[in-house]
Amino acid sequence: MNSVNRRSFIQALAAVGSASILTVPTARASATSKARVVVVGGGFGGAAAAKYIKLMDNAIDVTLVEPNATYTACPLSNEVISGHRTLESLQTRYGGLTARGINIVQRWVTAVDPVKKVVTLTGGATLSYDALVMAPGIDFTWGSVEGYTLAASEQMPHAYKAGPQTLLLQKQVMAMKDGEVCIIAPPPKPFRCPPGPYERAAQIAHYLQHHGKGKSKILILDPNDSFSKKGLFEQAWKTLYPGMIEWIPGKDDGKVVRVNPATHTCYTTFGEHKGSVINIIPAHTAGKIARDAGLANAQGWCEVQPMTMESTMHKDIYPVGDACIAGELPVYDMPKSAHMAVTQAKVAAGAIVAKINGLPNPEPYYVNTCYSLAAPDYGFSVVHVYKVEANKFIYVKDAGGISPIKTPPITRRLEAEYANGWFNNIMADAFV
Amino acid sequence: MKKAIGRACALTLCLVGGAMVAPAMAADPIEALAATCNNCHGLNGVSVGASMPSIGGQSEAYLRMLMLEWKSGARYSATMGRLLKGYSDEQIAALAKYFAAKPWVPSEQRAPDQVVFNGRLVSDRCTTCHGERGGQPSDSATPRLNGQWAMYLEMELNKYRDDAVNLPHRKMRKNAQKLEQAEVYEVSNFMAVQKGQ
Numbered sequence A: 001m002n003s004v005n006r007r008s009f010i011q012a013l014a015a016v017g018s019a020s021i022l023t024v025p026t027a028r029a030s031a032t033s034k035a036r037v038v039v040v041g042g043g044f045g046g047a048a049a050a051k052y053i054k055l056m057d058n059a060i061d062v063t064l065v066e067p068n069a070t071y072t073a074c075p076l077s078n079e080v081i082s083g084h085r086t087l088e089s090l091q092t093r094y095g096g097l098t099a100r101g102i103n104i105v106q107r108w109v110t111a112v113d114p115v116k117k118v119v120t121l122t123g124g125a126t127l128s129y130d131a132l133v134m135a136p137g138i139d140f141t142w143g144s145v146e147g148y149t150l151a152a153s154e155q156m157p158h159a160y161k162a163g164p165q166t167l168l169l170q171k172q173v174m175a176m177k178d179g180e181v182c183i184i185a186p187p188p189k190p191f192r193c194p195p196g197p198y199e200r201a202a203q204i205a206h207y208l209q210h211h212g213k214g215k216s217k218i219l220i221l222d223p224n225d226s227f228s229k230k231g232l233f234e235q236a237w238k239t240l241y242p243g244m245i246e247w248i249p250g251k252d253d254g255k256v257v258r259v260n261p262a263t264h265t266c267y268t269t270f271g272e273h274k275g276s277v278i279n280i281i282p283a284h285t286a287g288k289i290a291r292d293a294g295l296a297n298a299q300g301w302c303e304v305q306p307m308t309m310e311s312t313m314h315k316d317i318y319p320v321g322d323a324c325i326a327g328e329l330p331v332y333d334m335p336k337s338a339h340m341a342v343t344q345a346k347v348a349a350g351a352i353v354a355k356i357n358g359l360p361n362p363e364p365y366y367v368n369t370c371y372s373l374a375a376p377d378y379g380f381s382v383v384h385v386y387k388v389e390a391n392k393f394i395y396v397k398d399a400g401g402i403s404p405i406k407t408p409p410i411t412r413r414l415e416a417e418y419a420n421g422w423f424n425n426i427m428a429d430a431f432v
Numbered sequence B: 001m002k003k004a005i006g007r008a009c010a011l012t013l014c015l016v017g018g019a020m021v022a023p024a025m026a027a028d029p030i031e032a033l034a035a036t037c038n039n040c041h042g043l044n045g046v047s048v049g050a051s052m053p054s055i056g057g058q059s060e061a062y063l064r065m066l067m068l069e070w071k072s073g074a075r076y077s078a079t080m081g082r083l084l085k086g087y088s089d090e091q092i093a094a095l096a097k098y099f100a101a102k103p104w105v106p107s108e109q110r111a112p113d114q115v116v117f118n119g120r121l122v123s124d125r126c127t128t129c130h131g132e133r134g135g136q137p138s139d140s141a142t143p144r145l146n147g148q149w150a151m152y153l154e155m156e157l158n159k160y161r162d163d164a165v166n167l168p169h170r171k172m173r174k175n176a177q178k179l180e181q182a183e184v185y186e187v188s189n190f191m192a193v194q195k196g197q
């Protein structure tokens, strides 16, 4: 069953063909377009915003600026580490968006002038906009763990931006000998994909268990005192990988403050831990361009207006996806997920199209689902529903929530499959 | 790249150009609500993930019944129940109407001839309610099966066969439980490859 589900996204895309990607901005739509929207970043958030604006109003000129020709999605990338997926199965190009009439410009945005409403690209060209969608994702705070630099990440991969880093961690895990230790150090909250590090622990355990390395251990050194879907993860770890995964919370000296890549050592405030594989995930902030544009708060995140996703700092700029912070921290903030990025993008798209056309702002809807895979046939999820009341994001407590702890075994099997089906649909929802 | 590109279009200039057509999708509030389903079920309810069902083009009564049963907890679900607790009954009714009005689009799928042949034989037990090829339901409480994802159909049949989960439709449970495990696979694939009704 798995293989069909894991393949079909690529098959679905094949139908779209390979429309050419523009590398130079064109003004071709200028004679007929009503307005120009520029989108910074072609991840889930930016791609979905571009698509939905065009879908809602074809007469708006939409230009998406993204430096990479191929996007590698992070969701399910933990399955690459365990060998259940290829990195290619997570990749897409931008032909689907080009076919919808969206201009793709393969550049970095290097500056934003929110007053003149102009962005500058690498090479110096500029694009003016009537509305700007800001979706650069996250950047790592190098040095948030002392000694953890860009260079150190070549020895101690973060694997938290899918791509070569994912393959590096996979390679290191595969080279582990039975009985050796793998350390995972999650970042402090808030970070993208709150269940990600804990799903990763399960995926690595699955690999080790099935490759004659069942005496190995995974040690999670966590600066936080709790984590997403904790009960479900602990149940899964115990059921599937008894004795293999240990979690040390911040309050028990779990926080890694310093690393020494040369000696494979992580230092906590009072102790030290050695591992043959060390996965350090540094602290995050909104992508640099969002901070440079003056959109971020003191913690480095973009705050938004709930009705529209418009920035609280600058008019006509709409931050979406991982770069934003919304809702009540630390428990009821909106998770930084692909699902949420696409959801926010739709709200922003609706608001932008309505504003350009002089229509009333549509009612915003915010829902999120994150599936996690503890094994190829063992999945569970968390659902979030938010309402906007008095211009605030309110987490709806009597909806959503996690998969039940007590449930017939079929539920975990079904949700594992749903995770794969979700992935194909969300990729298409954003990129096709 | 040569030089700065100016503002693509001054808003006023476009307005002078003639009647500006208000985009229908932005104007209709149901579109924004329905877009929250696309992440998992695809645009217009046409899924491209084999474990997620297509929902566009199923009958309004069926869609509404399922969603209300999930919301109340009367019907087992892995994910949908938790999600729908965040939607009002009116929103659910509007969504059922919206997706029922979309065309039913059978997904592009293949299966080995022998499997389809066997599945055809099994399907004799299904036709009174689902139609010859799964696409002509006998009433509005019965779903279309033609061109639905084989994997999803198989997962659904396995749910009806599992006594531990609560699915209220007794007849469909009984029908599913009479199938051999191999027949579940065969009939699912037979239904899945049907392009017509």
Ligand SMILES: Cc1cc2nc3c(=O)[nH]c(=O)nc-3n(C[C@H](O)[C@H](O)[C@H](O)COP(=O)(O)OP(=O)(O)OC[C@H]3O[C@@H](n4cnc5c(N)ncnc54)[C@H](O)[C@@H]3O)c2cc1C
Pocket (backbone or CB within 6 Å): A040, A041, A042, A043, A044, A045, A046, A065, A066, A067, A068, A071, A073, A074, A075, A076, A077, A078, A107, A108, A109, A110, A135, A136, A137, A138, A159, A160, A161, A162, A192, A193, A196, A287, A289, A320, A321, A322, A323, A336, A337, A338, A339, A340, A341, A369, A370, A371, A372
């Ligand atoms: C291991 C892991 C597992 C995950 N699992 C899930 C999951 O199961 N479900 C889920 O919903 N989410 C999951 N996520 C989270 C998900 O990947 C992110 O939430 C999502 O990618 C956010 O989308 P985004 O568009 O905000 O940012 P991104 O996807 O990071 O995209 C940002 C884009 O902006 C571009 N960019 C940056 N700066 C510039 C600039 N100056 N100019 C132009 N372009 C720029 C980048 O090149 C990039 O392509 C996971 C993440 C990880 C790491």
